Amino acid sequence: xxxxxxxxxxxxKAVKRIEGDRKVTGAMRYVDDLSLPGMLSGRLVTSIYAHAxxxxxxxxxALQVPGVIAVYTGKDVHPSGPEPDNRTGHMLARDKVIYYGxxxxxxxxxxxxxAAEGAALVEVEYRQLPAVVxxxxxxxxxxxxxxxxxxxxxxxxxxxxxxxVAGDDIDISRLPDNITNxxxxxxxxxxxxxxxxxxxxxxxxxxxxxxxxYIETHGSLAAPDALGNxxxxxTTQGQFGARNGTAGVLGIPQNKIKLVGMEVGGGxxxxxxxxxxxxxxxxxxxxxPVKIIMTRSEELxxxxxxxxxxxxxxxxxxxxxxxxxxxxxxxxxxxCYPGTPVGIAAMMAGGYYKTPNLSLLGYEVLxxxxxxxxxxxxxxxxxxxxIEQAVDELAGKLGIDPVAFRLxxxxxxxxxxxxxxxxxxxxxxxxxxxxxxxxxxxxRHEHGKAVGVAIGGWPGGVEPCxxxxxxxxxGSMLLTLGSTDITxxxxxMAMIAAEVFGMxxxxxxxxxxxxxxxxxxxxxxxxxxxxxxxxAVQRAAEDARQxxxxxxxxxxxxxxxxxxxxxxxxxxxxxxDREISIAAIAQKSMTFGGKxxxxxxxxxxxxxxxxxxxxxxxxxxxxxxDTGQVKIEQYVTVQDxxxxxxxxxxxxxxxxxxxxxxxxxxxxxxxxxxxxQLITSTLMDYNVPKSEQIPPIETVILEIPAPAGPFGAKGxxxxxxxxxxxxxxxxxAAATGKRVTAMPLTAERVSNALHNGQG
Amino acid sequence: xxxxxxxxxxxxxxxxxxxxxxxxxxxxxxxxxxxxxxIGCDTSQCGACTIIMNGKAVKSCTVLAVQADGAxxxxxxxxxxxxxLHPIQEGFWEEHGLQCGFCTPGMIMSAYDLLQRNASPxxxxxxxxxxGNLCRCTGYQHIVKSIQWAANKMASAPAGDD
Ligand code: FES
Ligand code: FES
Numbered sequence: 001x002x003x004x005x006x007x008x009x010x011x012x013k014a015v016k017r018i019e020g021d022r023k024v025t026g027a028m029r030y031v032d033d034l035s036l037p038g039m040l041s042g043r044l045v046t047s048i049y050a051h052a053x054x055x056x057x058x059x060x061x062a063l064q065v066p067g068v069i070a071v072y073t074g075k076d077v078h079p080s081g082p083e084p085d086n087r088t089g090h091m092l093a094r095d096k097v098i099y100y101g102x103x104x105x106x107x108x109x110x111x112x113x114x115a116a117e118g119a120a121l122v123e124v125e126y127r128q129l130p131a132v133v134x135x136x137x138x139x140x141x142x143x144x145x146x147x148x149x150x151x152x153x154x155x156x157x158x159x160x161x162x163x164x165v166a167g168d169d170i171d172i173s174r175l176p177d178n179i180t181n182x183x184x185x186x187x188x189x190x191x192x193x194x195x196x197x198x199x200x201x202x203x204x205x206x207x208x209x210x211x212x213x214y215i216e217t218h219g220s221l222a223a224p225d226a227l228g229n230x231x232x233x234x235t236t237q238g239q240f241g242a243r244n245g246t247a248g249v250l251g252i253p254q255n256k257i258k259l260v261g262m263e264v265g266g267g268x269x270x271x272x273x274x275x276x277x278x279x280x281x282x283x284x285x286x287x288x289p290v291k292i293i294m295t296r297s298e299e300l301x302x303x304x305x306x307x308x309x310x311x312x313x314x315x316x317x318x319x320x321x322x323x324x325x326x327x328x329x330x331x332x333x334x335x336c337y338p339g340t341p342v343g344i345a346a347m348m349a350g351g352y353y354k355t356p357n358l359s360l361l362g363y364e365v366l367x368x369x370x371x372x373x374x375x376x377x378x379x380x381x382x383x384x385x386x387i388e389q390a391v392d393e394l395a396g397k398l399g400i401d402p403v404a405f406r407l408x409x410x411x412x413x414x415x416x417x418x419x420x421x422x423x424x425x426x427x428x429x430x431x432x433x434x435x436x437x438x439x440x441x442x443x444r445h446e447h448g449k450a451v452g453v454a455i456g457g458w459p460g461g462v463e464p465c466x467x468x469x470x471x472x473x474x475g476s477m478l479l480t481l482g483s484t485d486i487t488x489x490x491x492x493m494a495m496i497a498a499e500v501f502g503m504x505x506x507x508x509x510x511x512x513x514x515x516x517x518x519x520x521x522x523x524x525x526x527x528x529x530x531x532x533x534x535x536a537v538q539r540a541a542e543d544a545r546q547x548x549x550x551x552x553x554x555x556x557x558x559x560x561x562x563x564x565x566x567x568x569x570x571x572x573x574x575x576x577d578r579e580i581s582i583a584a585i586a587q588k589s590m591t592f593g594g595k596x597x598x599x600x601x602x603x604x605x606x607x608x609x610x611x612x613x614x615x616x617x618x619x620x621x622x623x624x625x626d627t628g629q630v631k632i633e634q635y636v637t638v639q640d641x642x643x644x645x646x647x648x649x650x651x652x653x654x655x656x657x658x659x660x661x662x663x664x665x666x667x668x669x670x671x672x673x674x675x676x677q678l679i680t681s682t683l684m685d686y687n688v689p690k691s692e693q694i695p696p697i698e699t700v701i702l703e704i705p706a707p708a709g710p711f712g713a714k715g716x717x718x719x720x721x722x723x724x725x726x727x728x729x730x731x732x733a734a735a736t737g738k739r740v741t742a743m744p745l746t747a748e749r750v751s752n753a754l755h756n757g758q759g
Numbered sequence: 760x761x762x763x764x765x766x767x768x769x770x771x772x773x774x775x776x777x778x779x780x781x782x783x784x785x786x787x788x789x790x791x792x793x794x795x796x797x798i799g800c801d802t803s804q805c806g807a808c809t810i811i812m813n814g815k816a817v818k819s820c821t822v823l824a825v826q827a828d829g830a831x832x833x834x835x836x837x838x839x840x841x842x843x844l845h846p847i848q849e850g851f852w853e854e855h856g857l858q859c860g861f862c863t864p865g866m867i868m869s870a871y872d873l874l875q876r877n878a879s880p881x882x883x884x885x886x887x888x889x890x891g892n893l894c895r896c897t898g899y900q901h902i903v904k905s906i907q908w909a910a911n912k913m914a915s916a917p918a919g920d921d
Contacts, residue, residue: 014855016852016853016855017852017855017857019860020851020852020857020860021844021852022860023851023852023857023860023863024835024844024848024849024851024852024857024860024863024867025795025835025836025838025839025844025848026793026794026795026796026834026835026836026864027795027836028795028860029794030794030797030861032794032797032798033788033794035789111789112785113778113780113781113785212895213893213895214859214861214895215797215799215805215807215859215861215862215893215894215895216797216799216859216861217799263859263860264859265797265799265859265860265861266858266859266861266895266896267859268895295801296799296800296801296802296805297801486859487858487859487896488858648854648855648901649855651855651901652855652858652896652897652901653858655897655898655900655901656858656895656896656897656898657898658898659897659898659899660895660898682800682801682802682804683800683802683804683805683893684802684804688804688893688895690890690891690893691885691886691887691889691890691892691894691899691902691903692886692887692890694898694899694900696882696900697898697900
């Protein structure tokens with residue numbers, strides 16, 4: 001489909017979200033809004049140490065509290081065998097706690113207040129162990145060991161989002177226990193590359209853990225039936241994954257669990273599977289519905305924040321601005337379970353720019369922190385903070401305009417990625433050209449602003465999926481999907497179905513079915529819903545349309561080729577009196593004694609060609625020379641989205657992602673004390689940006705169509721969070737002449753860079 | 760030790776028994792079944808629980824239910840009249856002032872409070888008024904536009920002020 005937007009009736013229009021009325025009236029139901037007869041509430045008891053043996057747990061006082069029904073510990077939920085080595089399976093700590101805030105017991109009460117009162121009275125005796133919180137320390141052979149290699153864990157979801165990484169194999173079994181993954185990508189001769197260079201930049205960049213900070217915390221409600229089946233209502237972006245994970249942990253067949261993905265109050269990659277197994281276990285044990293909702297403090301301490309990293313970069317270029325070598329060693333802090341996006345980080349750090357010589361080495365290291373989780377473009381913001389500052393500094397050393405330098409070196413279609421696979425068509429170059437001409441950049445010397453630029457990209461996600469469509473006897477349509485509606489994806493799917501079928505948008509209802517009734521779709525994340533579910537919906541709508549046409553052709557005694565659908569009516573082209581409504585067709589296909597099969601459209605997709613998405617950002621800042629406070633004066637975000645299916649929603653996504661980038665760049669970080677205690681354990685300490693902190697953001701949208709995307713669309717969710725911190729750091733360098741190599745660029749760090757030369 | 764409380768909620772008198780420790784937000788959600796008021800934190804930072812109490816925006820997790828005895832309360836469920844969305848609700852829908860929607864009821868309540876006091880706020884005044892309401896999805900820009908949209912609509916409509 002390569003038609004122009006104005007040839008479409010729905011696609012390309014800024015229509016309102018289909019579920020918006022429920023959200024503005026308070027009618028939308030999230031997990032915590034549900035209540036079932038006989039329901040019990042669960043409250044967690046969490047660890048006050050980051051690393052300690054559990055000596056004993058005394059629940060006697062808790063059990064005295066009126067309304068407390070039971071207290072369960074790790075010994076109950078994991079009665080035998082080794083302690084689980086992955087977050088999904090590790091419902092409660094049993095022998096030792098491995099991070100601050102880890103759940104060690106669950107108290108069930110007739111209501112939340114009773115359970116909470118009970119939880120406060122559970123006495124846990126610990127024997128404290130040395131904790132390791134710095135990943136560089138944790139890599140050393142004599143560091144405290146989180147878990148012996150023999151039971152090194154399976155992957156957590158930090159790496160789930162874009163499994164595109166291969167690279168050379170590194171045998172990690174010989175490396176210290178805490179190193180649970182290593183990746184390497186090489187090309188050419190790195191030393192020869194540096195020998196050719198006229199200028200080299202070599203620095204270490206540090207990024208800290210951040211929390212996704214969706215406003216709705218995690219929660220699950222599990223309801224058993226008399227036969228031991230479970231229905232689980234839960235906060236997840238991926239209901240099939242959550243169901244399969246829960247079935248695996250509980251050791252019951254997948255068919256015994258119906259998982260209902262409720263409306264998600266924000267996820268950003270962080271909501272996969274969390275409390276489902278524990279709520280399910282409690283529900284089966286008690287034969288009663290059990291609801292567990294995390295408090296914000298629990299969310300911050302155990303709700304899988306995004307990993308920090310330490311990234312060394314060395315990059316060299318010739319006097320003419322041609323990059324000759326890129327070398328990096330990246331260490332990703334995995335927390336207490338394996339599974340970081342270090343591979344994606346390496347792909348990005350070594351992939352944005354052409355270089356004949358490349359050497360990338362990435363490690364993932366266990367520490368006494370919660371298991372890391374996915375957060376919007378996992379791994380890419382960290383890598384981009386490093387490479388985009390290094391490139392900027394290198395251009396400066398060579399006296400070359402940093403945008404011109406990037407344009408000279410940027411990867412285009414056919415250039416190799418670190419894996420060796422060629423980049424498909426990407427919009428990186430066009431983004432840089434747009435930035436070059438943007439007045440904020442172009443006229444920066446005239447208006448005297450300190451301006452920084454950075455680019456960043458995301459490989460794009462793919463996963464097979466299906467969709468189906470029924471036409472009702474009043475001529476309306478029901479589209480059923482397996483993908484959770486995040487960021488308005490169901491609205492976009494309704495638009496695609498309406499467009500392809502020829503149905504008014506208001507007649508299309510979209511439901512995300514539960515895991516018993518929905519066609520398969522993967523996790524709503526990795527910027528893959530529109531890109532992969534969209535084609536399935538296109539096909540389902542085409543299929544339903546063809547079936548309708550066939551019935552109409554028979555009824556009107558015409559060839560299907562001579563028919564058209566206009567305003568819910570099927571008619572013979574050029575003969576307006578020969579027509580039959582969609583409603584009448586549906587009635588004929590769903591009636592006693594009818595002769596036509598019911599209209600039931602099916603669409604499936606297994607897109608394998610990725611459509612990487614790129615963003616470029618321009619930040620103008622001022623820096624208070626005394627305090628180091630950075631103020632954003634103006635901000636522009638440029639993104640290639642392939643094709644805007646709904647411009648208002650695209651703009652909303654791009655601005656929202658950019659705001660998260662600014663938060664990460666300037667204020668947000670999880671702060672762990674040396675003993676592993678989380679200092680930023682409430683929203684008083686963890687700085688989610690507020691309305692007065694986020695500046696107005698100008699968006700510039702480019703449309704370079706993706707061949708496999710619906711109407712050319714690409715995923716848009718991840719890219720806007722990627723280059724923001726680097727753009728701000730580059731602007732700070734433009735303002736002050738100093739490089740701040742750790743993010744966020746807090747006033748303290750910037751002030752240190754200004755006054756002590758080191759950020 | 761239950762206490763009897765009576766409050767007018769969305770125009771209806773509701774009598775109930777609450778425990779002294781019960782927060783108003785829990786009473787609204789669980790006692791009265793009005794789940795449009797959300798909970799996003801445990802330290803009164805997020806604003807998801809914002810309601811209108813005696814004419815002013817209040818974070819309902821900062822008030823005990825017993826303190827609200829005799830109060831006049833409006834929650835998000837009370838804003839639309841006769842099936843007609845309030846202009847602020849229309850604005851949030853029209854201008855994409857919502858994504859996940861979790862912050863939306865609280866945001867709308869804060870916007871209601873603002874527009875009562877200031878019929879044509881500047882962008883800075885809007886941003887200030889919602890500074891106690893966190894939104895992680897939108898970056899606030901479309902929320903600001905939504906409130907501007909509502910202010911314009913309310914200014915042009917004959918005052919059917921509620
Ligand atoms: S629940 Fe967060 S402020 Fe009330
Ligand atoms: S719309 Fe999701 S938090 Fe505001």
